[in-house]
Amino acid sequence: MAECDSCPFLFTEIGRCCYLFSSEISQTAITWSDARQACQNLGIEYARNIDLAEVGTSSTCTGDVDFMQRISDKGHHVWMGASDIDQEDNWVWMNTGKPLLDTNNMWDLTHPNGGTSMNCMRAFVNGTHRRPYFMDDSCTDTNHYVCQIVV
Numbered sequence: 258m259a260e261c262d263s264c265p266f267l268f269t270e271i272g273r274c275c276y277l278f279s280s281e282i283s284q285t286a287i288t289w290s291d292a293r294q295a296c297q298n299l300g301i302e303y304a305r306n307i308d309l310a311e312v313g314t315s316s317t318c319t320g321d322v323d324f325m326q327r328i329s330d331k332g333h334h335v336w337m338g339a340s341d342i343d344q345e346d347n348w349v350w351m352n353t354g355k356p357l358l359d360t361n362n363m364w365d366l367t368h369p370n371g372g373t374s375m376n377c378m379r380a381f382v383n384g385t386h387r388r389p390y391f392m393d394d395s396c397t398d399t400n401h402y403v404c405q406i407v408v
């Protein structure tokens with residue numbers, strides 16, 4: 258049984274995992290580190306491991322395609338849980354520590370491309386496709402975000 262068969266208040270179950278889309282609780286866009294802190298604060302509140310969302314790092318979560326589709330449907334660029342802040346061009350999902358290779362086909366074709374000025378990852382809603390892509394962004398830019406209960 259997945260731990261997320263029943264998601265807590267405000268969280269949405271997608272593919273046996275639980276996600277919170279910040280646009281459902283606030284219209285305020287915030288920086289990547291503030292977004293990560295907001296997710297971790299929810300983790301304290303719920304006594305769970307909650308962080309910015311990851312894609313492809315958990316075999317429990319079976320809804321990655323549906324999850325990305327949901328991001329696209331929401332229509333906002335959103336912060337996700339990957340960064341190359343510790344070492345330039347070495348992208349890592351921060352909660353699980355798993356690598357996000359530059360060759361991952363979820364990156365937009367021209368990304369990552371921002372060098373040391375862009376060390377935080379967001380999902381970028383491409384208007385001409387029904388799937389959002391990953392792109393690197395300045396960590397001090399402000400976006401909506403997605404939290405996930407990490408399992």
Ligand SMILES: [Ca+2]
Pocket residue numbers: 341345346371372373374375376377393
């Ligand atoms: Ca970078």
